[in-house]
Amino acid sequence: MHRALLVSEILLDIFAHVNTILDPLSFGEISLTRKSLVALATTCGTFYEPAMDLLWADMHGIVPLLGCVTRLHPMIYHHAGGRYTWHSEGIDPLCEHEVRQFLRHAHRVRSLQIPFDNHFHLLSVFPIKTFIFPRLLSLSMALHPTGYLPLLLSPTLRYCFLPLIRPDLKLIATCCTNLEDLTIKVTCESKSDELSLLSDGIRLCKRLVTLYCPPLDWAAWKHLSNLPTLLSVTISGEVLCPLDMDNFPFTRFLNITTLSFHVTTASYVIAVMRNSAFPSLKEFKMIARILPWEDAEQLFHALCTTCQTLQHIDILSRDQRVPEPSDSSLTPITQFLGFKQLQTLQLSFPHCCIHLDNHLLLKAMSSWPHIRSLKLEDPYPRPATITFCGLFTALHQSPHLHTLHVLVDALNIDINPQAESFRHTSLQTLDVRSSHVADCEAVASILFSMLPSVEGVIYGSSARHIRYAWQEVNKRLRSLKSSAVLGRRITGAAAGC
Secondary structure, eight states: OOGGGGSHHHHHHHHHHHTTOOOTTOTTSOOHHHHHHHHHHTTOHHHHHHHHHHHHHEEESSHHHHTTSTTTHHHHHSSTTOGGGOOOTTOOOOOHHHHHHHTTTGGGOOEEEESOOTTGGGGTTSOTTOOSOTTOOEEEESSOOTTTHHHHOOTTOOEEEESSOOTTHHHHHHHOTTOOEEEEOOSSOOOHHHHHHHHHHHTTOOSOSEEEESOOOHHHHHHHHTOTTOOEEEEESOOSSOOOTTSSOOEEOSSOOEEEEEESSSHHHHHHHHTEEOTTOOEEEEEESOOOHHHHHHHHHHHHHHOTTOOEEEEEOOOTTSOOOSOOOSOTGGGGTTOTTOOEEEEESTTTTTTOOHHHHHHHHHHOTTOOEEEEOOSSOOOOOEEHHHHHHHHTTOTTOOEEEOOEEBSSOOOOGGGOOOOOOSOOEEEOTTOOBSOHHHHHHHHHHHOTTOOSEEOOOOOHHHHHHHHHHHHHHHHHHHHHHHHHHHHHHHHHO
16 A cells, blocks of 8 residues: 555545545435445555545435344345335334444434434434434434434534424524524424524524524524624515514624525515614625515615625515506615625616616716626516617726626617727626617627627517527627637638748
8 A cells, every 4th residue: 555545634635535426327326436435445444434434424314324233234225125215114113232233333424314204213212312423513304303303413513404493493502502504494384483482492502603594583683693603694484473673772793794585575674674783794685575665665775774885785576566666766776876895786676677777877887896796687577778888888887797687778779889999808698688679780799899708698588579589699699709710710820821
């Protein structure tokens, strides 16, 4: 054996590379990665421990550990469908002398996924406070193993994914004192008593860095404001108990950098933002089922007054039943002009592009010197008011922009690409939404001359004639690029002669 393999750091790097091998044809069978690690483990004593650590590090269910039990091994691996279809109904639980066999490699498990709870009755021999996986870092459950959750916990646990709110959430918080990432992704509507359990459990977590859960009450928010480790919060679900904005003191979240909401309406979000300050917030995202104009204006005002450090903003709502505002003196885009560090902005809700024109686009681009992605996607149909001249005037102010989604007036061409020397080389993705086109050749020439990094235009209209027109534009654009490449090759060949 080469002497380099006696250096543990080198050996671990090699084994870690082996562990990244992907075998897409191995579903339901032993993967190429696992076969390779088994081969390494049986090569020599030096390889055994690091190879076995990697082999058992990531477990999908507890069946592989049950397969280490002499009595169960032939039942599991000699079954016609293999261990993925093995059923344990009617099989006696482990006895005391089989516990050691089950635990033989349990200390190596670092990540555990529980896709079902069919086999946990076999573990009834274990005392309820036993840490079966003493080095476990990550636990993800698709179903909740009723009565057996304590066996899966560990003081070393850092990440936990739960499919529902359970009374033993408190147990997770108290047992796993090093928990940093908690995700509670509930697929059905939570009940009021469950939200109370959620709040009680969250308030016992002392070292959270990332939290994803259903809507919280003020007591939980107050607790989170006192966590110096907390960086990211995502709230997702139906709001059953609206927050009382009049009876809660103003709260500062000093270190949160990412805040996301997936809710039915913006009322809950507005309450949180109005009663809080986020001096370090860099990213804000809200997806609402419905976003009336009045709620939108309140939300924009709250963001502007409490989150001046924002760099990424996404606000989405697709419900087109929202009526157009009768008094629209304020437009959504103007509300964000004060965010001088803004890098990405996506507004996709009814009437988000109201009053958007060349002048307002130029004003916006001039206010955002660091902007890299701008997506203005109004699901409510309205005429295009951004012309090519206005577009390229605005692009002068945004040299770093690589993605742009905006409705462009491609009918009334007001620019001559032959007379323009400006070329925006950073823009790579251009989505013109449902813009109409009359002169495909002229539009293709403009894009070819002034946006050299755009390989093709994205369009979102379902109208057949619009789709056909932009397909023709892209066809002509590809032709122009091919001709240019061929011309450079001929010129280069001629210069070399």
